[in-house]
Amino acid sequence: MHTPRPYLFDSAYLVDGMSCEHCRVAVTEEVEKVPGVASVDVDLTAKLVRVTGTGVEDRSVVAAIDEAGYDAVAA
DSSP states (O other): OOOOOOOEEEEEEEETTOOSHHHHHHHHHHHHTSTTEEEEEEETTTTEEEEEEESOOHHHHHHHHHHTTOOEEEO
């Protein structure tokens, strides 16, 4: 019997309003709580958050960014 493998996740989000180290830390900490997330890279200059992992759900990442106090749009 074949067991399905979790899909690889690699996505980016535009996040308006991030401008400082506190913003970066807040977003990173919330997104790292999402099951399956392997890495989070926040680029304050580009207002971009890149997330990689396995079996991650897009809506969970968006909800985590919202929890940090920001609105995210898939890039």
